[in-house]
Amino acid sequence: MQVRNILSNLKPEIKTIGDLSVVFVKDLTYTQKLYEYKFDAIVLEEPSQLSLLRKDNQLYLFPTFIKSNIQSTSDGVYFEDNPYLILNKVNKLKQAISQYQKLELPDDPQEQIIVKLLRYLISRSSTLLPNPTRKSNIGYSYALLEEMSIESNKLYLIKGMNNYVKQNYFNSKIIDKVNLCYTCEGSYLNFYESCTKCNSVDLKSEDLIHHFRCAYIGPESDYMKNDLLECPKCNHVLKHIGIDYDKPSEIHTCKSCNNASQETKMKAKCIDCSKENELDQLSTHAIYEYVPTEKGRQKSLEEKVSNQLPTIHFDNNDAVSIPLGAYELIKKHEIHKKASYTNNILELRLNVSKVVLDKLSIELQKSLLEELCSIVKPYLKAHDLITINLNATIQVLLIDYNLELSDAIADTIEYNLDKMIRDNGWTDQKSIYCEMEKLA
Amino acid sequence: MGPIWEHILPEYITYWHAVGIPKFVRIFWYFIIFELTRYICIDFVIAGLFKMxxxxxxxxxxxxxxxxxxxxxxxxxxxxxxxxxxxxxxxxxxxxxxxxxxxxxxxxxxxxxxxxxxxxxxxxxxxxxxxxxxxxxxxxxxxxxxxxxxxxxxxxxxxxxxxxxxxxxxxxxxxxxxxxxxxxxxxxxxxxxxxxxxxxxxxxxxxxxxxxxxxxxxxxxxxxxxxxxxxxxxxxxxxxxxxxxxxxxxxxxxxxxxxxxxxxxxxxxxxxxxxxxxxxxxKFKILTKQRLRWDKSIIRFRVRKHKDVYFPNQGFSWSNFFALFENVFYNVILDFTWWIYIIDMTLNYSSNLNNIILMNLTLYFCVGFVQMSSIYIFSERRKEELYLWKYLPFMSVYTGLYLRLVRTRAYIDEWFFKKSYDDPWNPLKSSTQAKINGF
Incomplete structure (x- = not known):
């Protein structure tokens, strides 16, 4: 009985406002129920439910209002004492989204997101703007994009958007640049000056004073005597800057190790992970505003986008990099048709040392593995396959190789990858571990 | 045959043949007393000691x-x-x-x-x-x-x-x-x-x-x-x-x-x-500027700033006295003495100036070769430096005339006008203070 009451409380409620029917939703967990109704707009009791709405392929475009006046990706605020305020906007949006009503979304999840995003932005004559927020680890969020996507890594989303810029679906306009922690990609950094020798923050910075008369040069404290500036070399009192002396530069003295230097080492400590980053270690990312282009508008109107695997790249003569799922599928298939090959089917697994991976952020790990794949490819035949699995292992499917040749290739690849990693200074120990398995 | 071989050279040889040693010493007193003793005698004695x-x-x-x-x-x-x-x-x-x-x-x-x-x-x-x-x-x-x-x-x-x-x-x-x-x-x-x-x-x-x-x-x-x-x-x-x-x-x-x-x-x-x-x-223009600056510093530092080394005081040392005196004597005093020598020759031997100038050049030329021989003994770059021997004849004019003129100008500029304080080599702010405080 009690459960039934709760469910009835959560049940969507339809109201007629002017000539429009508006659905009032308390909990979108029961979205299936909404499909049973016909309505023109949605009013959400809970703004946090916008995320569920945007992910829903049938509801994401509907004019949506919320009851509280907080920043959100809704189309506006619904005031209970003046419900008619939304009418004008809903009518306009209805007209704008009508062009998409009969269009299906593509099957590929990534394609779906971009098409949904384009349709939403075009129907609202809007752009995808970054919002500065402390809640985001990179300091900015793209609320709409994040609501539509299941991916939570913001840098990954930005990378994806920049790919769509390259494909001319969007124009980008730079808004800001963020410096992120080398390890955790956090933007909550504390910048500080430290000693160039011992890294201590306990520095005393002073002006250097040059006494013209005797060419003595030293920090201000050398000259301080009874509240006067007196030259320690010639005992002359310095009276007039520009006439008796000047201050040509600064000197920083470390109170820990007594090291004197004109330079300090600038560091950025990540508040989230406590990593002390050198400035050149920080990864800098541009934050853009994305504006749909004409090509983007055409894309949003496409009937149904063909289901392609966007991550497959067919280079001219190189082996093929494919997603892990596809790799495993093809592997099974190749093992099955082994009889058509004269030689063996082998799998080469290349593991990067944990010492190296631990030094890198997730983003950098991905970049490193991709780079390693690109180095491996030229050693393979055009029909070989390569992928990266979830354990950061590079898997290579060697099709139709004799054992002697496959061993030689494995040795060469292992040596070259190891050398590349060592030459980059990531480690001076063995960095690549190679395993070979004969599959068939 | 040119006039050198027909007239000047025979006259030059006849003149010096007839002159005799006392008159030779009288005419070349400057060379004999100062140049020969310092740059040949003392140098060779020291060089000998050095080798020994x-x-x-x-x-x-x-x-x-x-x-x-x-x-x-x-x-x-x-x-x-x-x-x-x-x-x-x-x-x-x-x-x-x-x-x-x-x-x-x-x-x-x-x-x-x-x-x-x-x-x-x-x-x-x-x-x-x-x-x-x-x-x-x-x-x-x-x-x-x-x-x-x-x-x-x-x-x-x-x-x-x-x-x-x-x-x-x-x-x-x-x-x-x-x-x-x-x-x-x-x-x-x-x-x-x-x-x-x-x-x-x-x-x-x-x-x-x-x-x-x-x-x-x-x-x-x-x-x-x-x-x-x-x-x-x-x-x-x-x-x-x-x-x-x-x-x-x-x-x-x-x-x-x-x-x-x-x-x-x-x-x-x-x-x-x-x-x-x-x-x-x-280039000689740049060299002149450099030498004017160097030569002015002899007056400014060796004569003015460190004048205390010439007087018997608490920190007096003969070696410091001779170090600076040698420097001031051979550069400043002898430079002005040379002008006295020129006036002496112009007033007393005006009719034989041609022969005197030629003999001076000859003497300096010979001394130059003798000096180069001592350099040859000491040098670790003998082969490279042999290249320079053919330019030795120019040294008489270079050191005997050009550098003397530059030095004289520098000494007068510094002695009377303290021109070193106007030298852009130092920033004006420092030079001004140094001048005010007499450094």
Whole structure:
């Protein structure tokens, strides 16, 4: 009985406002129920439910209002004492989204997101703007994009958007640049000056004073005597800057190790992970505003986008990099048709040392593995396959190789990858571990 | 046949044949009393002594070298200067070849307005130099060198010019003398001309450097009156340079600091095997400016600032007296004496001036060859320096006339008008204060 009451409380409620029917939703967990109704707009009791709405392929475009006046990706605020305020906007949006009503979304999840995003932005004559927020680890969020996507890594989303810029679906306009922690990609950094020798923050910075008369040069404290500036070399009192002396530069003295230097080492400590980053270690990312282009508008109107695997790249003569799922599928298939090959089917697994991976952020790990794949490819035949699995292992499917040749290739690849990693200074120990398995 | 062979030469030979020794001495008193005694007699006596003691010195040198390498002290090499960025790469390459490795390299950029700060900082990042310091406002060479001193961690400080390059053992050879005698406070290096093939001007300077720097300084060092440690290549004990308060403002700060070190009771010596090559001015116009600046500093420092060495006072030392007196006598007094000699000849021998000038040229020419012979004995670059012998005839005019005229002008400018304080080599703000305070 009690459960039934709760469910009835959560049940969507339809109201007629002017000539429009508006659905009032308390909990979108029961979205299936909404499909049973016909309505023109949605009013959400809970703004946090916008995320569920945007992910829903049938509801994401509907004019949506919320009851509280907080920043959100809704189309506006619904005031209970003046419900008619939304009418004008809903009518306009209805007209704008009508062009998409009969269009299906593509099957590929990534394609779906971009098409949904384009349709939403075009129907609202809007752009995808970054919002500065402390809640985001990179300091900015793209609320709409994040609501539509299941991916939570913001840098990954930005990378994806920049790919769509390259494909001319969007124009980008730079808004800001963020410096992120080398390890955790956090933007909550504390910048500080430290000693160039011992890294201590306990520095005393002073002006250097040059006494013209005797060419003595030293920090201000050398000259301080009874509240006067007196030259320690010639005992002359310095009276007039520009006439008796000047201050040509600064000197920083470390109170820990007594090291004197004109330079300090600038560091950025990540508040989230406590990593002390050198400035050149920080990864800098541009934050853009994305504006749909004409090509983007055409894309949003496409009937149904063909289901392609966007991550497959067919280079001219190189082996093929494919997603892990596809790799495993093809592997099974190749093992099955082994009889058509004269030689063996082998799998080469290349593991990067944990010492190296631990030094890198997730983003950098991905970049490193991709780079390693690109180095491996030229050693393979055009029909070989390569992928990266979830354990950061590079898997290579060697099709139709004799054992002697496959061993030689494995040795060469292992040596070259190891050398590349060592030459980059990531480690001076063995960095690549190679395993070979004969599959068939 | 030209007039020389028909008239002038026969007349010249007949005249000197008839003159006789007393009249010859009367006419060439200047040459005989001053030039011949100083540059031939004394030089050859000292050179002879130097050669005779070669074995003993070599043994002492080897012992000192062993002590140096046993201790292996940190040496701080400082290079103060303005707009020296373009020279830094060659300099670091030259220093990287040194047999003595335990040194730190400190560059001070004295308010450069070219790419020097970028070059310097990059070199520091690349580890080619240890410390790069910069004064945003130019303060002059002395303040830049004093700033470098503040950052030196070494026991010995070596001061270099950025446009110099060095023999592979130059650093080793300039610091070995410190291990021969603990009263040695500073050691001067042997500066030679690198660009001697560039022009006649640089060739003549190359010969001059061989005479005055290589041989002249061996002589003064042996006599214990060595009074100028070249700014291009000089080494100082850190405690000694600290005690004298570092460098005072120039121009002529290298000579000034040598005197300060001598006055504080330490010896200064010359190390002929510590070879440094520098670029000399290739044009007479630039050379004139450089020499005017150098020569003015003799009056400013040796005559005015350090005049106390000439008087018997608490810190009086005969060696310091002779060191400065020799310098002032052979440069300033003899320069004006030469003009007296010219007036003497013009008034008393006006009818024979042709013959006198020709004989003077002949004498100086002969002396030049004799001097070059002594240089040939000492030099470690004999083959290269043979190239210079054919330019010796020009030296009579170069040293006998050109350099004398420049010196006279410099002495008058400094003595009467204190022109060294107007020299843009130093920033105006420093020169103004130095002038007001009589430095």
């Amino acid at each position: 003691t070669e074995k003993r010195r070599a043994a002492k040198w080897q012992l000192a070298r062993a002590k140096l390498f046993a201790e292996n002290p940190l040496v701080s090499i400082i290079i103060p200067g303005k707009n020296e960025g373009p020279h830094l790469f060659k300099l670091t390459k030259s220093l990287a070849e040194q047999s003595y490795k335990n040194f730190e390299l400190i560059i001070v950029d004295d308010g450069s307005n070219d790419g020097t700060p970028i070059i310097g900082k990059n070199f520091q990042r690349l580890g080619l130099i240890h410390t790069f310091l910069r004064n945003e406002m130019r303060g002059g060479k002395a303040s830049a060198a004093n700033l470098a001193l503040r950052f030196c961690k070494g026991k010995i400080v070596v001061h270099l010019d950025a446009d110099c390059s060095f023999d592979f053992d130059a650093i080793e050879n300039i610091i070995i003398p410190f291990y021969m005698d603990n009263k040695i406070g500073a050691v001067g290096g042997n500066v030679k001309v690198r660009n001697y093939k560039d022009s006649l001007c640089s060739k003549l300077q190359a010969i001059e450097y061989l005479k005055t720097v290589s041989i002249g300084r061996i002589v003064t060092s042996t006599l214990g009156i060595y009074k100028i440690i070249s700014g291009a290549f000089g080494a100082f004990r850190m405690d000694v340079i600290d005690r004298v308060g570092g460098w005072d403002i120039g121009p002529g700060l290298d000579g000034d600091i040598t005197v300060k070190i001598r006055k504080s009771g330490f010896k200064t010596v010359f190390s002929p095997t510590a070879i440094c090559l520098t670029n000399a001015p290739a």
